[in-house]
Amino acid sequence: MKVLLVEDDGPLAQEIAGALRRENFAVDIAADGENGHHLGDTEAYDVAVLDLGLPKMPGAAVLRAWRKSGRQLPVLILTARDGWTEKVDGFKAGADDYLTKPFRIEELIMRLRALVRRAAGYAAPSVTCGPLSLDAPTGVFELDGLPLKLTALEWRVLQCLILRKDVVVDRLELMEKVYEGDAGTDSNSLEVIVARLRRKIGHDLIETVRGRGYRLASGGG
Incomplete structure (x- = not known):
């Protein structure tokens, strides 16, 4: 955010x-x-x-x-x-x-x-995507009911993706929402963050859409 x-x-x-x-x-x-x-x-x-x-x-x-x-x-x-x-x-x-x-x-x-x-269009305080959930008032992510330990950058990426679940989020937009200042940070660093997230939540939840960006798929896993 x-x-x-x-x-x-x-x-x-x-x-x-x-x-x-x-x-x-x-x-x-x-x-x-x-x-x-x-x-x-x-x-x-x-x-x-x-x-x-x-x-x-x-x-x-x-x-x-x-x-x-x-x-x-x-x-x-x-x-x-x-x-x-x-x-x-x-x-x-x-x-x-x-x-x-x-x-x-x-x-x-x-x-x-x-x-x-x-x-983002959510009235309820909790946003879910398959086994993943975000308690919006506290900012806590859970996977299968257990709290996830995330770095600040991982949290920002995952929050952006879950609020747009099943929608492809453009790579540049993700970088703009994750990094302070401009979005001139090397895009490879975003790939590193996504790779770390996949190790924590499972590889099937976050899809790479070539040439565009990433999608958090509610049907994944």
Whole structure:
């Protein structure tokens, strides 16, 4: 799962990013509205956390510009403004959820996971694919009912695949969702991650579609 965090409070941004990375999220940080707008408009993200009170370009203007250009990524507004008017403005601009500072990091993480799950079309908290399951609120993968021990990169790849099960996920899209920054990482490293996952969950679940990418097949195994 890749998150765009647009927050001008440096220490808070680092605190949030650190907590998200410990939960296997990939995080890109933008410190002002202009940079946040550019990243959200040109890069692939699963979800965005957007402050309203940003320098150079207000958060609500960033969000309206994303929606006008057709960007559909879920957006959680994070702000110190707790008035009803500000909340209404945020939702009118296209926000999907709202958190007021101060807040608990744990709640932010749970809300982000829920936004990504719902955006993928899953209402239930658990997503299954054959013997594999993901408990979306906790981020825990299980195989045949037993917890899987995964690295952060393995978790990101598997999460992307299970939320798109039975659909071919393009190799470049996977790389964009797994690695922080741009997707210029050698594609061979993605193959290494997939190979490790196959050793952990079985070789039949993850299919390679030549010239395109990978598919998590619910009929596998």
